[in-house]
Amino acid sequence: MKELRSYGWYAARISPFLPPEAFQPVPGRLWGGAAYFLLIISGIVLITVGNFSWWIHFIVSCVLGFSFAGIGFLGHEILHGAVVRRPWLRNLLGAIALWPLCTGPILWRKWHNIEHHVHTQHEETDPDAWASLEQFYQRRYLKWVYKLPLWFRSTISFTFFTLTFTIHSLRMFFRYVREFKLKARLKVILQFVLPWATWIGLLLLIGFEKWLFAYLIPLLIANFIVIAYISTNHRLNPLVPVNDPLANTLTVTVPKWVDLLHFNFSHHTEHHLFPAMSSKYYPLVKEHIKKMWPDRYHEMPMVKALLTLWKTPRLYYNAKGLIDPYRGHVYGSLGNGLDPDQIKMKKVR
Structure with a gap:
């Protein structure tokens, strides 16, 4: 491994070559969020009031799932301050964008x-x-899990991509909620409860069969998409004592139309160098x-x-390697x- 550098070290050397507008928020990204919002509302209403065959509902579920993920990626950008800067508006828009994934902005x-x-x-210290x-x-x-063959662990792991973000978000809520002061803690709890109450309320309103297509299947699809990115962001990279984005982060490549739909979330090394920058400029940073x-x-x-994730274990050995113990x-x-x-x-023995 080469000498590690901090993300600030890299950012300081790239910044002079970037245009001034790259360091300003880009509110125009909200048009994409508005499109996703309309798709989500329309899809849920269509399933709720319509009486179509199951395969029509499933197609709508897929559109909803991709929309849940897409608006979630925008929420990630919003909450970094790359779209709007006013805290109340940033939190409001971020809450709406992450509502399908049941994660609060604070x-x-x-x-x-x-x-x-x-x-x-x-x-x-990295959660x-x-x-x-x-x-x-x-x-x-973990001792029990790693007794299973690698191919079987990978199969289970990739299957659980459909649940992983939701489960990890719940874990982070219980991990951090007590660290907030009372007023902020109450807000965090409220932001946790309201999305879940919305989707459970929808279940009670329309019944399980329609709710399955209106929310549960889309949530599983969105989880898979989001975790496919998150897993490739860092899990093939080493653990490091210095936060060096060129050592600890991977950028993946996807078709340009996917980058458009996912707000350039694939450019993850670039994001770790300039987290408050609009992803619109990440190709230039690259x-x-x-x-x-x-x-x-x-x-x-x-x-x-x-595929590389599938073929390697997810347990670090001496920080730089991955081991099947x-x-x-x-x-x-x-x-x-x-x-x-x-x-x-x-x-090794």
């Missing part, structure tokens, strides 16, 4: 903006970092990173990144010997 800013972005891939071998020995459920540090930058197609199989991480085109492992 909790999200604490969990994601502060804890994850400041401590990215730090073994102890999104995967477990290390040392933590493995302290957690009974150009400068690749010119200045081509040997440090990690980028690969989304499909290849997911009972079999003693050790794989590299990005920048530390992992070649997605020819994945190799070595055996």
